[in-house]
Amino acid sequence: MDDHFNYQNKQLHVEQVALADIAALHGTPCYVYSRAALTTGFRQFSDALQGRDHLICYAVKANSNLAILNVFARLGAGFDIVSGGELQRVLAAGGDARKVVFSGVGKTVAELRMALEANILCFNVESAAELDRLNEVAGSMGKVAAISLRVNPDVDAKTHPYISTGLKQNKFGVAYTEAVALYRKAHAMPNLRITGMDCHIGSQLTETSPFIAAVEKVLVLVDALADEGIALEHLDLGGGLGICYQDEAPPAIADYIAALLGALQGRTQKLILEPGRVLVGNAGVLLTRVEYIKPGEEKNFAIVDAAMNDLMRPALYDAYHDILPVDNNPLPQACEGTSAKTPSIFEIVGPICETGDFIGHARELAIAPFSLLAVMSAGAYGMSMSSNYNTRPRAAEVMVDGKTVHLVRERETVQQLIAGEKIIA
Numbered sequence: 001m002d003d004h005f006n007y008q009n010k011q012l013h014v015e016q017v018a019l020a021d022i023a024a025l026h027g028t029p030c031y032v033y034s035r036a037a038l039t040t041g042f043r044q045f046s047d048a049l050q051g052r053d054h055l056i057c058y059a060v061k062a063n064s065n066l067a068i069l070n071v072f073a074r075l076g077a078g079f080d081i082v083s084g085g086e087l088q089r090v091l092a093a094g095g096d097a098r099k100v101v102f103s104g105v106g107k108t109v110a111e112l113r114m115a116l117e118a119n120i121l122c123f124n125v126e127s128a129a130e131l132d133r134l135n136e137v138a139g140s141m142g143k144v145a146a147i148s149l150r151v152n153p154d155v156d157a158k159t160h161p162y163i164s165t166g167l168k169q170n171k172f173g174v175a176y177t178e179a180v181a182l183y184r185k186a187h188a189m190p191n192l193r194i195t196g197m198d199c200h201i202g203s204q205l206t207e208t209s210p211f212i213a214a215v216e217k218v219l220v221l222v223d224a225l226a227d228e229g230i231a232l233e234h235l236d237l238g239g240g241l242g243i244c245y246q247d248e249a250p251p252a253i254a255d256y257i258a259a260l261l262g263a264l265q266g267r268t269q270k271l272i273l274e275p276g277r278v279l280v281g282n283a284g285v286l287l288t289r290v291e292y293i294k295p296g297e298e299k300n301f302a303i304v305d306a307a308m309n310d311l312m313r314p315a316l317y318d319a320y321h322d323i324l325p326v327d328n329n330p331l332p333q334a335c336e337g338t339s340a341k342t343p344s345i346f347e348i349v350g351p352i353c354e355t356g357d358f359i360g361h362a363r364e365l366a367i368a369p370f371s372l373l374a375v376m377s378a379g380a381y382g383m384s385m386s387s388n389y390n391t392r393p394r395a396a397e398v399m400v401d402g403k404t405v406h407l408v409r410e411r412e413t414v415q416q417l418i419a420g421e422k423i424i425a
């Protein structure tokens with residue numbers, strides 16, 4: 001917990017607002033973000049990079065709410081997108097297309113056209129076939145596409161296998177050994193202009209050494225290209241810096257940047273970074289209410305109104321999220337003697353019909369039906385991975401700014417969910 005999420009009179013607050021008040025106003029489940037936390041994180045990047053030509057491209061997929069994109073856009077951010085839909089979000093949020101880089105292994109013709117139309121900064125190309133397709137699409141539009149190749153440096157990010165992307169066996173990027181040949185190929189294509197090189201080795205990294213190893217391998221290629229007369233304008237070192245969910249100790253943003261700059265050894269190319277999780281993860285919580293307490297023979301369950309459709313990370317990665325009581329006063333029952341209720345160990349689960357539908361295992365909490373809980377560190381890959389499984393409308397989203405509560409996404413309705421469906425004759 002940091003300054004932006006704290007207890008005041010035993011009531012959990014986001015900045016100056018009690019989470020209990022937000023639940024009363026907007027209901028649960030509800031994602032709550034701190035604008036100050038978003039701003040602080042972004043400034044840590046820009047301060048550490050001061051004096052160096054750089055662009056911080058927030059990775060939209062971590063949390064793509066327009067209000068969040070807008071906060072970053074106003075701080076000068078660029079954006080790393082992985083779909084045409086994300087490009088439309090960036091534009092709708094007031095982001096600058098000229099600061100957008102487009103990553104992803106499966107860009108469709110329609111997506112390439114849309115991005116060329118918008119004049120984005122750079123395509124992070126991930127295969128030989130994509131080079132051909134982009135060259136052709138750009139040519140048909142009378143345009144020249146700025147490209148970098150996403151190189152797979154084959155380093156072990158030492159993170160969860162599902163979020164590790166920089167090993168040979170992963171689907172991402174072009175093989176290290178083929179990169180120079182592909183740059184040559186791109187160099188000869190009339191509708192492509194080589195501007196950079198890109199790598200992104202994984203997510204939730206808690207050490208700097210894999211980043212450094214990747215930079216060192218990238219620089220070998222940069223030099224090889226320079227020898228052939230292919231000079232790069234920028235180096236994009238991706239995202240992936242981890243956050244503390246439980247007891248991880250990732251490097252501070254400033255230390256991570258210092259390590260990268262050290263590894264770059266005085267290179268003067270513009271530096272692009274694509275941080276996602278580290279900018280939003282600890283800037284948001286998922287607010288949920290206990291519906292039922294269900295004592296079991298082996299385990300006690302607390303069934304809450306948030307579920308794996310709202311926050312998929314526990315089910316998908318067995319991820320840990322801290323779960324805090326919104327009201328940290330002893331329960332009223334605890335004061336009454338006979339019905340004394342001491343904290344118990346609970347499985348915190350949702351109502352979805354899947355055994356994988358859990359938010360946390362074996363948490364010691366003093367709770368009763370209707371208690372509010374805050375699932376911490378839920379700002380990244382929470383709402384953006386949510387679904388409508390079990391026909392559950394997606395949660396509302398709120399951004400707190402000082403004392404002010406802004407509803408930044410209305411709770412979805414079942415009407416919206418079924419709007420495109422038809423019954424046949």
Ligand SMILES: *Cc1c(COP(=O)(O)O)cnc(C)c1O
Nearest residue numbers: 059103203239240274275276277
């Ligand atoms: C997901 C992703 C990021 C952001 O990763 P984080 O771990 O959230 O920082 C950056 N670049 C690319 C290409 C990605 O796919």
